[in-house]
Amino acid sequence: MTQKPIVFLVEDDLDVLEIEKSSLLDKCQVLTATNLDEAVVGILQSKDQIDLLVLDIKLDNNAKAGLQLAKFLRATTDLSKYPEAKQTEYPNFQGKILVSTVDLSIALAKVFEDLNIIGAILKPFAIQNFQQAIETSLQIDSAELVLESGERVLYEWGSEKMRRQMVIDTEGNVYKTGYWTRGGILSVCLPIVTGYCSIGCCFCSHAYAPKGSTRKRTVEEIKNSVKIVLQGTLFQPPLEEGEKFDIAFTGEGEPGKNLDNTIEAIHQLSREYGDQIRRVMVSTVKTKVIKRLLQENFVVPVQLQISGFFWYEERKQYMKGADPLEELLELAFQYWQKTGRKLPIILNHALIAKQTDTEKKIKQLIKLIKKAGQQNTNWLKVKISNYNPITNIDWQASGGQAMMIKKLFADQKIFSFFYRIPRRQIERIPDK
Ligand code: SF4
Incomplete structure (x- = not known):
């Protein structure tokens, strides 16, 4: 025995x-x-x-x-x-x-x-x-966690909702690959740069790198990150042959900072995995990304997400590298029309007390959505998430405003849903 x-x-x-x-x-x-x-x-x-x-x-x-x-x-x-x-x-x-x-x-x-x-x-x-x-920890040998590119998984962490692999490249730059399962479908969130997201939104933990510096990841590297998750990780058994999965470029860096490689990776992954890929989600704050998506023809459905969070003056202050929300919304509406109106645009919004959760702010946002959609409201869904406080920023998570906000959207026939992200305090590495 x-x-x-x-x-x-x-x-x-x-x-x-x-x-x-x-x-x-x-x-x-x-x-x-x-x-x-x-x-x-x-x-x-x-x-x-x-x-x-x-x-x-x-x-x-x-x-x-x-x-x-x-x-x-x-x-x-x-x-x-x-x-x-x-x-x-x-x-x-x-x-x-x-x-x-x-x-x-x-x-x-x-x-x-x-x-x-x-x-x-x-x-x-x-x-x-x-x-x-x-079970996986007992089986894996650290040698298995080396990618073909020489990148190496440093460690993984995960809970019910959120799982991440922290990976280091051969030059010592670190980045994260995210993955999660919802409704039985695995999603793999691909980092397009190492290090931090240089858009630098001040409320975002992805704006800060644990170590190393920022460089564009190659198409091969982006594709390898899919492979390593599909072959099984600490928290995820290997994907069965033919089982569908989603790909996301939604939070491990702004795709506009490595646009050519992101687009090429989507094309190559579509060819390699075919209809095993249910959809690709691309989240952006740059108009050039939507303009590029408008020119491309993908064989897999590509759903667009845009990061709202702040608009008007606050956007210039807190999301310095982001383009104006009204321009993004107008282009996003065109994208929705071009893609046959099958996948709604997702507008990301986080509830920060007294910053993004007031009636006045939400009414301004509704106005922008309706203007961009030429008074249509069925082209977009608002994904409302809770805000995780960051150590050296004096903002707090909103309390008790979510129902009022959902009602304001519903009154204007705008669909919104609450997406609860695991609550934790984000500790930020100081600016370099
Ligand atoms: S663009 Fe997205 S990933 Fe980059 S800092 Fe802003 S919110 Fe974070």
């Missing part, structure tokens, strides 16, 4: 620990600890080699205790207050480490890389996602 792999769970919430443990017992031998002391003793005294350590980052009311433990185990720090640490000096733990956390800042990228942490499970998570992450 082959021995089951050994998974060591460190989790201070006893209910969560019990659920995690019982979900793994069929396939793994499970050891547990509920605090830092128990974990140090348990890991150092384990007779068998631990294959995977799943470490809650917040332990003993200390927000970073789990990371301190990981540093100690990877022999990068000396926690000499622990007698076991003194005995063994540096344990040099060789097993894989996965962390669980309620919050994840981009500043953790470097720590994860240094400690060779393969991924982070964002809480709260569905137990199937947890099982999937454990």
Whole structure:
């Protein structure tokens, strides 16, 4: 009989620990600890080699205790207050480490890389996602996570709604690939540049790079990012042959900053995957992107999204690299007419208290939508999302305005829907 792999769970919430443990017992031998002391003793005294350590980052009311433990185990720090640490000096733990956390800042990228942490499970998570992450973590060999281009997946993180791969290229530039499943369909969100989005909207975490610099990704690199997600990731089993999926260019950088390669990648991916691609979504703040889409003929449906967020003077102030919203809306209406009116234009809007959630602002926006659509309102849907506060910006998420806003849109026969993004505080790396 082959021995089951050994998974060591460190989790201070006893209910969560019990659920995690019982979900793994069929396939793994499970050891547990509920605090830092128990974990140090348990890991150092384990007779068998631990294959995977799943470490809650917040332990003993200390927000970073789990990371301190990981540093100690990877022999990068000396926690000499622990007698076991003194005995063994540096344990040099060789097993894989996965962390669980309620919050994840981009500043953790470097720590994860240094400690060779393969991924982070964002809480709260569905137990199937947890099982999937454990199963894949036990199977993968880090060598499998190298792309043909030489790019390497540093680590992955994910929760029910949001999953990301942090990837580093051969020059040390980092970027993120996003993916999610909704209604049973996988979407892969492709970064078109490494580093940060140079449009630099001040409320957007994609405007800031964890490290490295910004360069255009090649067509091959963009295509490779699809491949690596489809072949299976920490949180996503491989896509079955013939199973449909969506491609998105919706938030990992502005396509207008690498337009030729983005367009070429859409054409090549369409040829390679055919009708396995259900649709491609392109989100932009640049009129030149819509003008280009108007000239192209794609064999897959390409749906256009535009980022609203702010209009008039505030747009110039907070979204310096973005084109005026009225111009984008007018072109978007033309695009909708050109593409046979099948896929509505999506207008992205985030609710920031007293900035973008007031009746006055929404009425201004409705006016722009109706003007651009020549008084039609069936060509566009407003995707309203919650705003995640950013550490050094004095804005807060809106509270209790969503129903009023939905009603204002509905009164004008504009369809809107609420898209809840996982709540977290975004920690921004300072401007370079
Ligand atoms: S253009 Fe989009 S991705 Fe770029 S900074 Fe603005 S909101 Fe973020």
